[in-house]
Amino acid sequence: MPKNLITNNPYSFIMVASMLILAPIFFIACDDDDAPPPLSISFEQPSHFPEPSYHFDKNPVTTAGFLLGKKLFYDGKLSRDGSISCGSCHIQAAAFAHKDHDLSHGVDDLLGTRNAPAIQNLAWRNSFFWDGGVHDLDLLPLSPIENPVEMDESPATALDKLRNDDEYPAMFEAAFGSEEITSTRFLQALSQFMTTLVSANSKYDKYLIGEQDLTTDELEGLQLVEEKCASCHSGVLFTDQSFRNNGLPIFFLTDKGRALITLKTEDEYKFKVPSLRNIAVTAPYMHDGRLWTLADVLEHYNTGVQDHNTLDSILKQGGNLGIALTEQEKSKIISFLHTLTDQEFLENRVFAEF
Amino acid sequence: MKTKIIILFFFSSVFLFGCKDEVQPERTGEMEFVFRNKVNTLPLAQNVGKYSNALGEDFVVTTFNYYLSNFELVKDDGSVYTIPKDESYFLIRGNDGTTSDFAISNIPEGDYVALRFSIGIDREKSMSGVEERVGDLDIVDHADMYWSWNPGYIFMKLEGTSSKAPESPSGDRIFRYHIGGYGGYDQETFNNIRTAEINFDNTKAILREDKTPRLIVGANVAKLFDGVNTISIESNPTIMFAEKSIEVADNYEKMFVFDHLHNF
Numbered sequence A: 001m002p003k004n005l006i007t008n009n010p011y012s013f014i015m016v017a018s019m020l021i022l023a024p025i026f027f028i029a030c031d032d033d034d035a036p037p038p039l040s041i042s043f044e045q046p047s048h049f050p051e052p053s054y055h056f057d058k059n060p061v062t063t064a065g066f067l068l069g070k071k072l073f074y075d076g077k078l079s080r081d082g083s084i085s086c087g088s089c090h091i092q093a094a095a096f097a098h099k100d101h102d103l104s105h106g107v108d109d110l111l112g113t114r115n116a117p118a119i120q121n122l123a124w125r126n127s128f129f130w131d132g133g134v135h136d137l138d139l140l141p142l143s144p145i146e147n148p149v150e151m152d153e154s155p156a157t158a159l160d161k162l163r164n165d166d167e168y169p170a171m172f173e174a175a176f177g178s179e180e181i182t183s184t185r186f187l188q189a190l191s192q193f194m195t196t197l198v199s200a201n202s203k204y205d206k207y208l209i210g211e212q213d214l215t216t217d218e219l220e221g222l223q224l225v226e227e228k229c230a231s232c233h234s235g236v237l238f239t240d241q242s243f244r245n246n247g248l249p250i251f252f253l254t255d256k257g258r259a260l261i262t263l264k265t266e267d268e269y270k271f272k273v274p275s276l277r278n279i280a281v282t283a284p285y286m287h288d289g290r291l292w293t294l295a296d297v298l299e300h301y302n303t304g305v306q307d308h309n310t311l312d313s314i315l316k317q318g319g320n321l322g323i324a325l326t327e328q329e330k331s332k333i334i335s336f337l338h339t340l341t342d343q344e345f346l347e348n349r350v351f352a353e354f
Numbered sequence B: 001m002k003t004k005i006i007i008l009f010f011f012s013s014v015f016l017f018g019c020k021d022e023v024q025p026e027r028t029g030e031m032e033f034v035f036r037n038k039v040n041t042l043p044l045a046q047n048v049g050k051y052s053n054a055l056g057e058d059f060v061v062t063t064f065n066y067y068l069s070n071f072e073l074v075k076d077d078g079s080v081y082t083i084p085k086d087e088s089y090f091l092i093r094g095n096d097g098t099t100s101d102f103a104i105s106n107i108p109e110g111d112y113v114a115l116r117f118s119i120g121i122d123r124e125k126s127m128s129g130v131e132e133r134v135g136d137l138d139i140v141d142h143a144d145m146y147w148s149w150n151p152g153y154i155f156m157k158l159e160g161t162s163s164k165a166p167e168s169p170s171g172d173r174i175f176r177y178h179i180g181g182y183g184g185y186d187q188e189t190f191n192n193i194r195t196a197e198i199n200f201d202n203t204k205a206i207l208r209e210d211k212t213p214r215l216i217v218g219a220n221v222a223k224l225f226d227g228v229n230t231i232s233i234e235s236n237p238t239i240m241f242a243e244k245s246i247e248v249a250d251n252y253e254k255m256f257v258f259d260h261l262h263n264f
Helices: A002-009 A012-031 A065-072 A140-148 A153-164 A167-174 A183-194 A204-210 A218-229 A294-304 A313-319 A327-338 A343-348 B004-019 B245-252
Strands: B028-039 B060-076 B080-082 B089-093 B100-107 B110-119 B152-161 B174-180 B194-199 B205-207 B214-220 B257-262
Touching: A065 A167, A065 A183, A065 A343, A140 A153, A153 A167, A167 A183, A218 A327, A294 A327, A327 B152, A343 B174, B028 B060, B080 B110, B152 B245, B194 B245, B194 B257
Parallel strands: B028 B214
Antiparallel strands: B028 B100, B060 B080, B060 B089, B060 B110, B060 B152, B110 B194, B110 B205, B152 B174, B214 B257
16 A cells, blocks of 8 residues: 555655655764754853853853854954954964964064963953953953054944944844944954853863873973962963063063053063963963973073063072073973863864864 | 722822822923133134144144043032933044034033033943943944053043154154043053033023023133143153153143033
C-alpha cells in the first residue's frame, strides 16, 4: 500500500528523493558535536577575580548589545575616510594591543604619540588611557574617534553614517528596543563589547584554581614577581592602577603623562601601571612602545632606570636605582610571564572580526 | 429610601474627603530669557565686526559659545525659586539665535527681582553617566564643547582672528580660548565654574499664569579681555586646560549684565 501511495502521487518521487538527499545532511548536523549553540553573551565574573567596577546596573551586557558593539568596534565607518576602526590598532591576537607597533598610525598614516594598550579586563579598571584622563569606559571611544591622528571624525558625523546604514538601525532595535541611534546607545554598545573581553583562563589562572601545575622555573618566576614586581603589578589583575614614573630616560620625552590631566608637577612623566596579563604577546612595551622584548624591559629595571624628581620611590631604595636582577632571575620571571598568556582569549572566535 | 440614603452618605463622604485632601495647586507661569552677545555697548557682529580690546589688540570673533546652568530666580521677598536641575542646562551658541532665546515654564507666580546662574557645568553632571547627558549636554551632538581626552565640558569657547595672533602654516592668525575644568574627578584641579547674579535694576519681573516677562541679559565679550584680569591676545593666543584659564574664568564671571526687562 505505501508503495502505491508513493507511485500514485506525482510529488512523491520528489519528496522521497529530497528526503534521501537531505537526510544525511540532517543526520550529520544532528550528530555534530561542534555545531555552535545559539550565541548567548553575558558578562561572566571569573570566580577568582574581584568585583568589577564597571556599572553593569546601568548597562547590562546582552547578546544583541554585544554584537552591535562588536560590529562598531570593527567598523571603519567611525573614521573620517573609512580606513581605521578600533580593531585596526587593537588586535585580538595581541590581547587587543597593537602588535609590532611602538606607535600606531591613524588616518592618512599619521602617527600617534602613545602605544595602543591591550583591551582586556576593562570591567575592573577605574581609569583609562596611559594618563588616566577618562574615568568611565562609556566616555572613552569619543577620544580616538575625534583624535586627528587616529580616526579624525566628528562623532556626530559618525552617528549619522550609522543612521543611514542598511544594517545598524535594526541592530540598535535588537539591542535597545527601537531603531533610534543615540550617543548613549552607541557608547553603551561599545562598552558591552569591551567589558566582555575578559582574560581569566591563562595557565596561571588554571594554576590558581587548581587545574594545572606550574613548572619549577615558572613557580620560581612567580615568587620573584611577587617579591620584585608586585608592589605595582599587584593582585590577580597584575596592576594597582596607579600612575608612576618608572625611570625611562626622559631626554627625548615630551609627553608629561599624568600631569597633563592633574596639572601637577609631581605627576610629570607618570603613566598608568599596565597589567602583566598576556604580556608575552603585547610587545612592544612602555607608554611609547620603546622596548621591544621582555628581556629589554627587565634589563631596563635592572640597569636602565634614570633618576628624576618624580621617579617612583620603589625604584630608588637604599640609594640604588632600579631593581637588581640576575640573568637567571630574569629568565625565570620571563618563564612565569608566559603563563599569563590566555590562548582561549586570544583565539576566541566570538570576539574575532571575521 | 434606605438605599438612597446610603448612596447619599457614600457620595457625601467622598466629597468630604475630596475637599480635605485637595491642596490648592500653586499657580505657575513662564519666563523668557534672551542672551545678547555684545562688545561693550554694541551688539557683537560675529565673523564680520572688527573690534579692539583695551590693549589696542584688534579682534574678530568667529566662535562664541557658553554653557549656563542651575538657574535661580529671586523674589522681591528674598525667597528663591530654583529651576529643576535637569531643566536648567543651556548651551548658547553665538551663531545660532535659537539657542540664546528660550523660555522656562512652571515657575511659581511672583514678582522677581534677580536671576542667578552658573557659567559652566557642575561637577556632578560633569562626571555623570553617558545616559544622563542629553539635549544640550549630549557629548556627541556638542562634541565641539567637550574635551574627550580629559572629559569635561568646555564652559566657554571664544575663537577669532587677530593680527596679534601668531601666523599658522596656512596663513591664519587665530586665537583660541577654550575654558573649562570642573575640579577633576579624582585629583583636584582648578574649578572654572562661576556664578553670575543679574539684578533687574530696581524693576520687577511680574510673572503670572497669563503674564510672561521677558528678560534680556547682555554677554559682553570685551570683558573676557578686559575684566578683573587683562588678557592679551599677543601674549596668550591660546588658553585651554591650563592655570591661565582661571584668569579668563574670573573675567567671564563679570561678563553678564542686566540689559532690560519687558512685562506684559
